[in-house]
Amino acid sequence: MIKVTIDDIEIEVEPGTTILNAARKVGGEIVPPAMCYYSKLPGTGGKCRTCLVEVTSGSAANPTPMPKLVPSCSTNCMDGMVVKNSTSERVFENRGGIVEFLLINHPLDCPVCDQAGECHLQDLAYEHGAQKTRYEEERRTFEPIEIGENIKLHMNRCILCYRCVQVANQLTEDRVHGVLYRGEHAEISTYIENALDTDFIGNVIDVCPVGALTDRTARFKSRVWFLKPMEAECSCSKCAGKAVLWMFGDEIYRVTTRKDHYDEVETIDDKTAWICDECRFEKKDKSQWNIIGPREVDRHSVISQGKYETKIGNQPKKIE
Amino acid sequence: MSGKKLLLENIEIPGIETFEVYRKSGGYASVEKALKTMSPDAVVEEVKKSGLRGRGGAGFSTGMKWSFLAKPDGVPRYLVCNADESEPGTFKDRYLMEKIPHLLIEGMITASYALGANQSFIYIRGEYMWILQILQKAIAEAHQHGFLGKNILGSGYDLELVVTPGGGAYICGEETALLESLEGKRGNPRMKPPFPAVKGLWDCPTVVNNVETIAAVVPIVNHGGEHYASIGIGKSTGTKLISACGNLVRPGVYEIEMGLSVEEFIYGDNYCRGIANGKKLKACVPGGSSVPILPHYLVCKTEAGLDRLMTYESLADGGFKSGSMLGSGGFIVFDEDQCVVRNTWNFARFYAHESCGQCSPCREGTGWMEKVLNRLEHGQGNMRDIDLLADINKKIEGNTICPLGDAAAWPVAAAIRHFRDEFEWHVNEREISQKRNYGLIQEKSTSLA
Numbered sequence: 116m117i118k119v120t121i122d123d124i125e126i127e128v129e130p131g132t133t134i135l136n137a138a139r140k141v142g143g144e145i146v147p148p149a150m151c152y153y154s155k156l157p158g159t160g161g162k163c164r165t166c167l168v169e170v171t172s173g174s175a176a177n178p179t180p181m182p183k184l185v186p187s188c189s190t191n192c193m194d195g196m197v198v199k200n201s202t203s204e205r206v207f208e209n210r211g212g213i214v215e216f217l218l219i220n221h222p223l224d225c226p227v228c229d230q231a232g233e234c235h236l237q238d239l240a241y242e243h244g245a246q247k248t249r250y251e252e253e254r255r256t257f258e259p260i261e262i263g264e265n266i267k268l269h270m271n272r273c274i275l276c277y278r279c280v281q282v283a284n285q286l287t288e289d290r291v292h293g294v295l296y297r298g299e300h301a302e303i304s305t306y307i308e309n310a311l312d313t314d315f316i317g318n319v320i321d322v323c324p325v326g327a328l329t330d331r332t333a334r335f336k337s338r339v340w341f342l343k344p345m346e347a348e349c350s351c352s353k354c355a356g357k358a359v360l361w362m363f364g365d366e367i368y369r370v371t372t373r374k375d376h377y378d379e380v381e382t383i384d385d386k387t388a389w390i391c392d393e394c395r396f397e398k399k400d401k402s403q404w405n406i407i408g409p410r411e412v413d414r415h416s417v418i419s420q421g422k423y424e425t426k427i428g429n430q431p432k433k434i435e
Numbered sequence: 436m437s438g439k440k441l442l443l444e445n446i447e448i449p450g451i452e453t454f455e456v457y458r459k460s461g462g463y464a465s466v467e468k469a470l471k472t473m474s475p476d477a478v479v480e481e482v483k484k485s486g487l488r489g490r491g492g493a494g495f496s497t498g499m500k501w502s503f504l505a506k507p508d509g510v511p512r513y514l515v516c517n518a519d520e521s522e523p524g525t526f527k528d529r530y531l532m533e534k535i536p537h538l539l540i541e542g543m544i545t546a547s548y549a550l551g552a553n554q555s556f557i558y559i560r561g562e563y564m565w566i567l568q569i570l571q572k573a574i575a576e577a578h579q580h581g582f583l584g585k586n587i588l589g590s591g592y593d594l595e596l597v598v599t600p601g602g603g604a605y606i607c608g609e610e611t612a613l614l615e616s617l618e619g620k621r622g623n624p625r626m627k628p629p630f631p632a633v634k635g636l637w638d639c640p641t642v643v644n645n646v647e648t649i650a651a652v653v654p655i656v657n658h659g660g661e662h663y664a665s666i667g668i669g670k671s672t673g674t675k676l677i678s679a680c681g682n683l684v685r686p687g688v689y690e691i692e693m694g695l696s697v698e699e700f701i702y703g704d705n706y707c708r709g710i711a712n713g714k715k716l717k718a719c720v721p722g723g724s725s726v727p728i729l730p731h732y733l734v735c736k737t738e739a740g741l742d743r744l745m746t747y748e749s750l751a752d753g754g755f756k757s758g759s760m761l762g763s764g765g766f767i768v769f770d771e772d773q774c775v776v777r778n779t780w781n782f783a784r785f786y787a788h789e790s791c792g793q794c795s796p797c798r799e800g801t802g803w804m805e806k807v808l809n810r811l812e813h814g815q816g817n818m819r820d821i822d823l824l825a826d827i828n829k830k831i832e833g834n835t836i837c838p839l840g841d842a843a844a845w846p847v848a849a850a851i852r853h854f855r856d857e858f859e860w861h862v863n864e865r866e867i868s869q870k871r872n873y874g875l876i877q878e879k880s881t882s883l884a
């Protein structure tokens with residue numbers, strides 16, 4: 116085990132643990148926001164730069180500070196490393212800059228976006244963003260496209276985190292989904308408008324931190340905070356069938372995976388509980404599910420704002 | 436005196452692009468010497484002694500890079516030559532490969548031997564398609580004469596050399612993007628660490644070197660590392676190819692001894708012969724579009740009043756406040772009629788176009804800067820835009836995956852630092868600035884209105 120200090124809190128972690136995962140072991144304010152890293156998807160991280168932190172001492176053996184801020188999601192802890200996240204002025208300022216970059220071309224169409232209420236960019240902008248934009252240029256726009264029967268892509272809202280690319284890479288065969296073009300013209304797309312027609316592609320919706328990929332079967336049906344999340348299971352030959360049903364009265368509006376505190380798909384029985392497209396898009400009848408009970412919403416989002424009781428209240432986990 | 440030449444010495448010999456003439460002129464001696472009389476480690480040792488620094492732009496010690504190469508048992512190692520040369524202002528590798536292709540092939544063989552690579556690659560900019568053919572011909576000739584293939588010169592050493600065209604993007608010149616592209620993927624830079632020396636091409640230990648760096652291995656092995664190190668000043672050893680362009684009487688590719696004065700290089704008879712059309716020097720970007728621009732009074736002299744020399748150290752003297760960098764040797768000269776705002780916008784446009792778009796500060800920041808500069812240049816800017824640019828710069832610099840973000844930020848930062856008046860003039864004199872250039876010094880706008 117090695118010792119690392121983050122915002123004055125000392126923790127012991129296994130060698131090879133990233134700064135971000137070390138911080139997540141403690142929880143609370145010292146955890147940097149992560150828009151692209153997704154622990155269940157190897158190869159993600161390093162791109163959005165919201166998780167940048169300051170390393171004031173590289174290690175016990177070499178205590179010099181690191182000159183640049185480093186991405187905590189993809190920088191390993193060293194024994195004796197000292198990291199500043201919420202206590203660093205530099206981090207605060209640069210993170211504000213990153214959030215601004217993510218927002219300059221964002222349409223800010225939250226009022227008509229299905230992700231509103233459970234959107235990481237909303238949370239991030241709320242915590243680190245400025246009141247006003249300094250961007251006076253025309254925003255970049257794309258036409259929304261339907262990628263298959265069940266998924267809609269609003270490229271305008273995409274932050275190019277590449278999570279969905281990794282889902283397509285890792286959970287499906289014959290990937291036709293990826294990034295086209297470069298720079299600010301880069302876009303997520305399928306090669307020549309191919310439909311995403313595989314058993315697990317629906318998971319791209321759940322990993323998308325913003326409203327760029329949404330569920331067409333649930334589109335515009337209801338704001339997420341009016342729905343009641345219920346933990347449910349079914350027997351399915353393709354996946355473990357462990358899901359969350361988003362209900363309005365007796366009606367199932369939407370089916371998603373079960374997500375943890377960091378909004379990542381939960382690990383159940385040692386497996387990442389991705390759900391198959393049949394469970395997600397087709398099982399919209401109560402009789403198809405065994406409903407276990409209300410789902411705790413363990414996130415400081417609007418969904419939990421007084422609407423649902425949670426184990427730990429509406430705040431992010433505090434340091435015990 | 437035009438100084439010692441180590442790379443371009445024989446370039447004027449007719450037929451030097453053919454194996455016959457190249458060999459008769461002493462070519463492939465370094466391969467013979469290395470394979471027959473030296474161990475691979477001895478070659479690495481000579482390169483270390485030479486003080487050679489990477490000619491691709493960063494100037495990292497080549498000997499050091501080579502000695503970092505991991506050598507696990509049973510895992511192949513690769514040498515990859517970076518011939519993607521796409522930095523605006525830089526066209527030295529092109530000249531070398533076009534005129535004397537066997538020098539690069541020879542360097543590749545000797546360097547591959549030193550590193551223990553049995554398969555090496557030259558990744559060449561896609562737009563250099565005709566040079567790709569020149570290199571392929573040279574490789575075929577080297578094969579025929581037993582300098583490539585199995586059991587080279589009876590030494591037991593095998594090497595295959597492949598040239599592949601690049602993906603058509605500047606970013607593919609960044610070494611890890613290059614490796615991705617070489618593997619057939621989208622040319623997005625990788626996160627470092629791990630460095631290519633540990634996990635490079637197909638996850639195997641790999642050295643990526645610039646064309647000129649690899650060519651320099653030839654004289655280093657032929658004459659010894661110490662001889663190479665005796666040329667130049669301090670930590671800038673040997674000779675350097677400089678591609679000079681802009682408003683010069685005689686632009687072109689020059690091989691200079693490190694330590695030549697910038698003044699001699701711009702004005703000397705053996706070099707660029709001064710500013711064209713009798714104009715005055717306004718500014719200079721001494722190392723390719725990524726490095727800070729220098730105003731005329733900091734080109735030939737440093738801030739401390741010392742002569743500015745063509746070395747890594749002297750060009751960087753004064754840091755970002757009053758210095759620049761040797762970079763890739765793309766020496767761009769501007770006369771008094773050139774517009775710094777327009778040029779800055781032009782560079783910004785390039786970086787916005789070439790960003791891979793992977794990380795948010797570079798993807799969004801380069802596009803934003805381009806748009807603001809476009810407005811400023813076209814008489815639609817405001818004073819606050821100038822500070823905004825400086826601030827966008829700060830938020831990009833150091834916060835990106837690869838150095839393209841920095842490369843996009845530095846030129847803008849330096850232009851504002853040294854030419855702020857000219858930016859402000861574009862805001863204050865919106866109409867006049869559309870009709871004429873600012874010139875060297877501020878002239879009263881009324882005199883022309």
Ligand SMILES: Cc1cc2nc3c(=O)[nH]c(=O)nc-3n(C[C@H](O)[C@H](O)[C@H](O)COP(=O)(O)O)c2cc1C
Pocket residue numbers: 488489490491492493494495497500517518519520521522605606607608609610611643644645646648649837838839842
């Ligand atoms: C955006 C970008 C573009 C680059 N383009 C080139 C290039 O065209 N040629 C080159 O030799 N190095 C280029 N480099 C530098 C390479 O990443 C690498 O440092 C170099 O090839 C190493 O070779 P050297 O040690 O011999 O200089 C580029 C770097 C960046 C960040």
Ligand code: SF4
Pocket residue numbers: 272273274275276277278279280303319322323324325327328
């Ligand atoms: S569509 Fe969503 S998941 Fe995919 S890259 Fe964009 S923001 Fe990320």
Ligand code: SF4
Pocket residue numbers: 606623624789790791792793794795797798835836837838839840
């Ligand atoms: S800095 Fe720019 S070019 Fe480099 S990885 Fe990031 S987006 Fe791509």
Ligand code: FES
Pocket residue numbers: 148149150151152160161162163164165166167186187188189
């Ligand atoms: S979460 Fe670390 S860079 Fe995106």
